[in-house]
Amino acid sequence: MRREGLDFRVLPEGGRESVELGLRYVNNDACYPAMVVVGQFLKALRSGEFDPETTDCFYAQTGGACRASNYVPLLRRALDAAGFSRTRILAANAQGNAGAEKFAMKGGTLWRAMLGMLYGDLLMRLLYRTRPYELNKGDSDKLYGAWTEKCRLNVERGSWGRFKADVSGMVGDFADIPIDPAPKPRVGIVGEILVKYHDNANEHLVDVIESEGGEAVVSDIANFLLYCLYDPVYAREKLSGPLLPKLFGIAGIGILERMRRPMRLALRGTRFGEPHDIRDMLGTVGDTVSPANQAGEGWLLSAEMMRLMDDGIRNIICIQPFACLPNHITGKGVMKELRRVYRGANILALDYDSGVSNVNQINRIKLLMASAVA
Numbered sequence: 115m116r117r118e119g120l121d122f123r124v125l126p127e128g129g130r131e132s133v134e135l136g137l138r139y140v141n142n143d144a145c146y147p148a149m150v151v152v153g154q155f156l157k158a159l160r161s162g163e164f165d166p167e168t169t170d171c172f173y174a175q176t177g178g179a180c181r182a183s184n185y186v187p188l189l190r191r192a193l194d195a196a197g198f199s200r201t202r203i204l205a206a207n208a209q210g211n212a213g214a215e216k217f218a219m220k221g222g223t224l225w226r227a228m229l230g231m232l233y234g235d236l237l238m239r240l241l242y243r244t245r246p247y248e249l250n251k252g253d254s255d256k257l258y259g260a261w262t263e264k265c266r267l268n269v270e271r272g273s274w275g276r277f278k279a280d281v282s283g284m285v286g287d288f289a290d291i292p293i294d295p296a297p298k299p300r301v302g303i304v305g306e307i308l309v310k311y312h313d314n315a316n317e318h319l320v321d322v323i324e325s326e327g328g329e330a331v332v333s334d335i336a337n338f339l340l341y342c343l344y345d346p347v348y349a350r351e352k353l354s355g356p357l358l359p360k361l362f363g364i365a366g367i368g369i370l371e372r373m374r375r376p377m378r379l380a381l382r383g384t385r386f387g388e389p390h391d392i393r394d395m396l397g398t399v400g401d402t403v404s405p406a407n408q409a410g411e412g413w414l415l416s417a418e419m420m421r422l423m424d425d426g427i428r429n430i431i432c433i434q435p436f437a438c439l440p441n442h443i444t445g446k447g448v449m450k451e452l453r454r455v456y457r458g459a460n461i462l463a464l465d466y467d468s469g470v471s472n473v474n475q476i477n478r479i480k481l482l483m484a485s486a487v488a
């Protein structure tokens with residue numbers, strides 16, 4: 115984005131204060147992620163760091179078939195009510211929401227954003243697989259920081275050759291960190307996209323798992339993009355959807371999976387494991403849920419749980435915002451079936467909300483960890 119001449123900033127996660135602020139301007143019937151993000155924007159605008167007249171709020175959300183379609187109007191309303199009516203919203207989704215300007219990414223920016231996403235996925239995988247086992251405290255975080263800086267440089271340059279060299283370099287570096295090989299319980303985290311990756315919104319779930327003696331396994335964010343790209347393919351094949359979006363979806367999936375190939379090659383045969391191809395995930399999920407489940411995280415949520423268990427990870431925490439209907443169907447709704455198919459599955463459903471008790475959440479995680487198998 116900066117390379118395009120935009121003064122682009124990623125907002126800090128904001129802490130409890132952001133959630134409280136979001137709650138003041140968004141009805142608490144709305145989804146928890148909406149409150150979190152609205153609160154982050156309002157906190158930043160109120161800080162005095164940004165001129166509300168010349169600052170835009172870039173909202174990278176999907177505008178999906180559930181209440182996600184309301185996120186932009188909710189933010190618009192909150193901005194107006196808080197006195198920021200001249201602050202524009204830039205929506206990076208295909209919906210063309212009322213109250214937002216459409217933000218079209220240039221090809222080069224999209225390419226660099228994809229590289230950034232893949233670097234992030236790989237770094238997350240390597241960090242979470244190494245940190246709980248490291249012999250010298252802090253080794254993994256230090257290496258993670260150093261590699262993040264290197265990756266940042268190449269995201270700006272957008273070099274494919276450099277990307278390929280970097281992925282094998284970082285896998286090698288993390289593999290060299292001295293570790294204690296004694297196994298620990300591995301706990302997969304699946305769920306709604308914001309609470310899954312937003313450390314503050316999920317009350318630092320990865321840290322809680324690690325402090326309880328486990329290892330967190332979080333799947334790649336690229337899976338979510340691939341899942342969204344499949345929507346128009348299914349719509350064309352089963353629901354008489356238009357042809358062009360289907361072709362775009364197929365091409366997008368092909369390109370992104372090709373871009374993940376160097377990561378797979380670098381990870382193959384290591385203890386870090388490699389990402390699953392979305393087409394394989396799709397191929398096996400149909401026995402449990404229909405790929406027609408496209409709201410929220412839809413069929414991907416079930417597919418990720420199945421892949422985790424195929425990889426031997428039987429402890430899973432499925433997190434979703436309270437009252438998130440689509441994810442309760444494909445998350446909680448399939449657990450009975452998963453427990454039948456995968457014997458010994460240890461699955462916990464956790465709901466997140468602005469009013470949820472942190473102590474209660476931690477106690478339930480501790481309970482899961484007490485029966486978790488390494």
Ligand code: SF4
Pocket residue numbers: 145146147180181182183306409410411435437438439440441
């Ligand atoms: S996926 Fe769930 S939390 Fe997200 S907008 Fe839809 S209903 Fe709300």
